[in-house]
Amino acid sequence: MSGSLQTLSDFLQCLIVGLRLGSVYALVALGYTxxxxxxxxxxFAHGDFIMVGGYTLFFTIPAMLAVNDxxxxxxxxxxxxxxxxxxxxxxxxxxxxxxxxxxxxxxALITAIAMxxxxxxxxxxxxxxxxNYKIMRRMFSNKAVLNFLNISLDWTTLLTILIGASVMxxxxxxxxxxxxxxxxxxxxxxxxxxxxxxINVNRTIIITFAIGSGLAAVAALMYFAQYSTIMxxxxxxxGLKAFVAxxxxxxxxxxxxxxxxLVIGLVESFTTGYISSSLADAFVFLILIIVLIxxxxxxxxxxxxxxx
Amino acid sequence: xxxxxxxxxxxxxxTFGGLRAVEDFNIxxxxxxxxxxxxxxxxxxxxxxxxxxxVYTPTEGKFYLSGKNMNGKKTHQxxxxxxxxxxxxxxxxxxxxVLENVKVALNSKYEYKFFASLFRTPKFWRKExxxxxxxxxxxxxxxxxxxxxxxxxxxxxxxxxxxxxxxxLATGMKILLLDEPAAGxxxxxxxxxxxCIKIIRERFGxxxxxxxxxxxxxxxxxxxxxxxxxxxxxxxxxxxxxxNNQEVIEAYLGKNED
Amino acid sequence: MMxxxxxxxxxxxxxxxxxxxxxxxxxxxxxFKTPFYSVVFIPSLWQISYxxxxxxxxxxxxxxxxxxxxxxxxxxxIGAYTAALLSLYFERAGIFTDKKAPVFIVSILVSLLAGxxxxxxxxxxxxxxxxxxxxxxxxxITLGFGMIICNVINNLxxxxxxxxxxxxxxxxxxxxxxxxxxxxxxxYAWVAIVITILCLAAMFMFIRSRFGRAIESIRDxxxxxxxSGINVSLYKVGTFVYSAFFxxxxxxxxxxxxxxxxxxxxxFTNGSILNxxxxxxxxxxxxxxxxxxxxxxxxxxxxxxYVIKNxxxxxxxxxxxxxxxxxxxxxxxxxxIIVIMFKPKGILGTREFSLVNTIEYIKGKLGKKxxxxxxxx
Numbered sequence: 027m028s029g030s031l032q033t034l035s036d037f038l039q040c041l042i043v044g045l046r047l048g049s050v051y052a053l054v055a056l057g058y059t060x061x062x063x064x065x066x067x068x069x070f071a072h073g074d075f076i077m078v079g080g081y082t083l084f085f086t087i088p089a090m091l092a093v094n095d096x097x098x099x100x101x102x103x104x105x106x107x108x109x110x111x112x113x114x115x116x117x118x119x120x121x122x123x124x125x126x127x128x129x130x131x132x133x134a135l136i137t138a139i140a141m142x143x144x145x146x147x148x149x150x151x152x153x154x155x156x157x158n159y160k161i162m163r164r165m166f167s168n169k170a171v172l173n174f175l176n177i178s179l180d181w182t183t184l185l186t187i188l189i190g191a192s193v194m195x196x197x198x199x200x201x202x203x204x205x206x207x208x209x210x211x212x213x214x215x216x217x218x219x220x221x222x223x224x225i226n227v228n229r230t231i232i233i234t235f236a237i238g239s240g241l242a243a244v245a246a247l248m249y250f251a252q253y254s255t256i257m258x259x260x261x262x263x264x265g266l267k268a269f270v271a272x273x274x275x276x277x278x279x280x281x282x283x284x285x286x287x288l289v290i291g292l293v294e295s296f297t298t299g300y301i302s303s304s305l306a307d308a309f310v311f312l313i314l315i316i317v318l319i320x321x322x323x324x325x326x327x328x329x330x331x332x333x334x
Numbered sequence: 335x336x337x338x339x340x341x342x343x344x345x346x347x348x349t350f351g352g353l354r355a356v357e358d359f360n361i362x363x364x365x366x367x368x369x370x371x372x373x374x375x376x377x378x379x380x381x382x383x384x385x386x387x388x389v390y391t392p393t394e395g396k397f398y399l400s401g402k403n404m405n406g407k408k409t410h411q412x413x414x415x416x417x418x419x420x421x422x423x424x425x426x427x428x429x430x431x432v433l434e435n436v437k438v439a440l441n442s443k444y445e446y447k448f449f450a451s452l453f454r455t456p457k458f459w460r461k462e463x464x465x466x467x468x469x470x471x472x473x474x475x476x477x478x479x480x481x482x483x484x485x486x487x488x489x490x491x492x493x494x495x496x497x498x499x500x501x502x503l504a505t506g507m508k509i510l511l512l513d514e515p516a517a518g519x520x521x522x523x524x525x526x527x528x529x530c531i532k533i534i535r536e537r538f539g540x541x542x543x544x545x546x547x548x549x550x551x552x553x554x555x556x557x558x559x560x561x562x563x564x565x566x567x568x569x570x571x572x573x574x575x576x577x578n579n580q581e582v583i584e585a586y587l588g589k590n591e592d
Numbered sequence: 593m594m595x596x597x598x599x600x601x602x603x604x605x606x607x608x609x610x611x612x613x614x615x616x617x618x619x620x621x622x623x624f625k626t627p628f629y630s631v632v633f634i635p636s637l638w639q640i641s642y643x644x645x646x647x648x649x650x651x652x653x654x655x656x657x658x659x660x661x662x663x664x665x666x667x668x669x670i671g672a673y674t675a676a677l678l679s680l681y682f683e684r685a686g687i688f689t690d691k692k693a694p695v696f697i698v699s700i701l702v703s704l705l706a707g708x709x710x711x712x713x714x715x716x717x718x719x720x721x722x723x724x725x726x727x728x729x730x731x732x733i734t735l736g737f738g739m740i741i742c743n744v745i746n747n748l749x750x751x752x753x754x755x756x757x758x759x760x761x762x763x764x765x766x767x768x769x770x771x772x773x774x775x776x777x778x779x780y781a782w783v784a785i786v787i788t789i790l791c792l793a794a795m796f797m798f799i800r801s802r803f804g805r806a807i808e809s810i811r812d813x814x815x816x817x818x819x820s821g822i823n824v825s826l827y828k829v830g831t832f833v834y835s836a837f838f839x840x841x842x843x844x845x846x847x848x849x850x851x852x853x854x855x856x857x858x859x860f861t862n863g864s865i866l867n868x869x870x871x872x873x874x875x876x877x878x879x880x881x882x883x884x885x886x887x888x889x890x891x892x893x894x895x896x897x898y899v900i901k902n903x904x905x906x907x908x909x910x911x912x913x914x915x916x917x918x919x920x921x922x923x924x925x926x927x928x929i930i931v932i933m934f935k936p937k938g939i940l941g942t943r944e945f946s947l948v949n950t951i952e953y954i955k956g957k958l959g960k961k962x963x964x965x966x967x968x969x
Binding site: 410414446 | 603794797798800801802803805806808809811812813815816817818819820821822823824881942
């Protein structure tokens with residue numbers, strides 16, 4: 027094979043990996059962005075919701091197969107979505123809401139960090155989980171869909187990208203077309219005015235948390251389908267990068283999260299492919315820093331100053 | 335001999351994403367003068383203050399302090415040159431004491447180096463003592479000296495306004511911009527405020543530009559009044575001229591359609 | 593009204609009290625040789641020293657300046673690695689051979705100072721872009737910088753994975769002169785104490801000056817601060833750099849009392865107690881805006897960690913309870929949540945413990961029964 031063709035296939039391979047990573051980041055970033063849009067809080071615990079989703083999958087899959095081994099493994103994601111949504115809503119009700127009522131922005135942010143620490147370390151303390159990593163069952167076939175010019179595309183990658191794309195389209199339709207979606211947008215624009223037009227703000231916030239956390243479970247499925255090891259800190263770095271993606275695209279803006287996720291996925295994949303895998307994380311943050319300095323509101327965001 | 339105005343603006347204006355919030359704003363204020371800036375809600379009065387204090391950078395025109403161009407200076411630089419202000423919604427340092435609130439504004443007047451504070455040199459003590467004294471003197475003008483160690487946010491509303499003015503005075507300004515100082519005050523408090531403004535003028539002899547909604551207050555204290563609406567100056571002159579100006583009445587009450 | 597003389601008296605009282613304490617400690621240190629003392633007490637003292645400096649220095653940014661920084665450990669890492677590499681250089685250059693000689697401790701002090709200075713320089717580089725942002729954005733950008741710092745250290749050929757002890761992830765510190773054993777820790781315990789006192793004094797002097805007033809005004813209202821003539825961005829970066837300097841010193845102390853160095857210790861969050869989040873916990877629990885609160889909280893947190901590690905294990909509690917306490921960060925997370933929810937201002941809030949006031953208070957209590965004059969001052 028000629029050199030230039032090899033270069034091209036390397037490039038395409040990076041692109042495919044980047045799209046796969048990007049779909050995962052985008053889904054997680056959506057969770058951050060939806061919550062931020064509605065209560066102006068970085069939900070630091072969101073990365074840990076992915077970990078919760080991962081462990082739920084880890085325990086549900088064998089249980090499900092014990093009942094009926096004909097069932098497709100990925101069906102366990104339904105349980106994971108339910109568990110994550112429950113955890114998300116609980117965190118909102120038990121911690122965020124009381125602090126939001128009486129605290130400042132900073133105390134709210136510190137609460138979110140505390141919740142993240144709490145979830146991570148609580149998971150460690152559960153004997154069935156513990157501090158060591160576990161190996162997840164393979165969820166999708168690792169057979170190649172196509173193998174062309176040294177580019178391989180396996181089912182896991184293809185399905186990850188497809189699931190990601192369809193969830194994002196579905197969410198966009200939900201937010202734009204349904205009554206609930208409109209309520210969510212209204213609350214994120216102006217809480218007080220939403221109350222005046224008869225929107226139940228607290229209920230809308232809870233639903234947002236449920237959906238955002240549910241998305242984390244889907245992201246967990248996609249992520250652990252590729253990386254089969256899971257431990258209690260699995261969600262931390264993923265969560266942080268997804269948050270970077272959300273900020274990059276413009277936090278609070280749903281299409282921004284998708285765009286940001288894809289950009290971060292591609293950056294990471296190309297840095298790993300062409301520069302160094304150990305510097306990939308540093309590059310992701312470097313991009314965040316550059317964007318925040320040039321355009322703090324993100325690619326799709328609008329700059330709004332403080333009213334004097 | 336021609337006097338230099340303390341504050342002079344030449345066709346000052348700002349555009350926010352296509353919206354001209356203020357345009358062709360011209361004003362000249364001389365030492366010791368008290369000028370009122372009035373206009374309906376959303377007319378752009380506070381925006382003018384924000385332009386004059388470097389919070390916003392003007393997109394058109396220039397403004398001068400004692401003949402010196404101030405365009406493009408940052409807020410703290412403008413303040414150092416001599417423009418001080420208060421805010422429509424009181425902005426005190428809420429967790430700090432009344433005395434500290436004033437001391438912050440005196441910071442640049444009593445300078446000492448970082449190492450002087452690190453090693454507590456005699457200069458440090460001298461400067462701090464002078465600073466303390468001046469801060470207390472300022473508080474006493476507003477009858478706040480016995481509340482020096484109160485946390486600022488625990489003061490009653492009227493006194494918070496006074497403290498904000500005291501803090502603005504501490505910056506050592508040439509012109510003071512007061513943004514609706516009487517807003518939310520009861521008649522007694524307003525009367526006290528008027529008394530304060532009078533004292534300030536007597537003691538400091540500075541120029542004051544005042545934004546106010548309370549028409550009777552404006553008509554009482556201001557020597558000249560400028561009226562803006564939708565960012566444009568629609569009238570300026572002596573109080574009684576403004577009171578009888580047809581355009582001003584229309585701007586406030588709406589046009590009579592008959 | 594506080595005048596200069598009562599203030600001077602305060603400084604005098606504090607200095608005398610500290611001098612007496614230090615003397616008492618030195619006498620104790622020379623004569624007291626139980627195993628508990630040199631195996632438990634002295635190493636704890638070293639750990640508490642750097643925890644106090646870390647908490648107090650972050651408090652400058654978090655409590656006094658009012659900006660949430662989540663990358664404080666990054667500066668600590670710079671301090672630790674700089675001190676280790678520099679003292680390694682001193683050792684190789686033959687500047688010190690005997691760890692008991694005075695030249696040894698001087699070169700260690702130089703290394704620590706260099707660590708602080710380099711951390712401060714990086715603080716400038718990080719602070720200028722980062723502090724243009726506020727709130728959530730600042731938190732996340734400092735977190736990012738903290739990670740980048742560790743990432744860069746890991747990839748440096750002379751530090752991280754390949755440096756210090758070629759190829760090992762956990763670089764041994766004994767060769768560098770740092771990584772004191774218990775004998776050296778006992779011998780040089782005064783170093784830890786004196787450095788802590790000096791750092792805290794420098795922070796107090798900063799807070800109780802026009803600089804301190806300026807940064808507190810920024811915390812309370814940035815716009816009003818600049819309208820009062822405060823150069824907000826200058827003070828923000830300045831405080832950040834000052835804080836980074838002390839984090840660097842704390843990093844050097846950390847390298848003194850640990851046997852190995854790995855950037856994993858300086859992450860945003862990890863299984864052990866040393867990470868950027870933990871420092872935030874210390875500051876919040878002690879009180880944002882109270883240096884003495886940070887000191888108190890650092891000691892309490894250390895004791896909590898000690899109890900979790902040693903007492904709970906030996907207590908014969910049910911396995912499940914022991915398991916819960918096996919991960920100290922879980923306990924800290926719970927402590928943090930409880931404090932934020934029920935005492936959001938922390939133990940001391942923005943108040944400071946003052947020896948003079950305490951003495952006056954006790955005098956007042958005692959004087960009540962006697963003549964009235966004794967109590968009124």
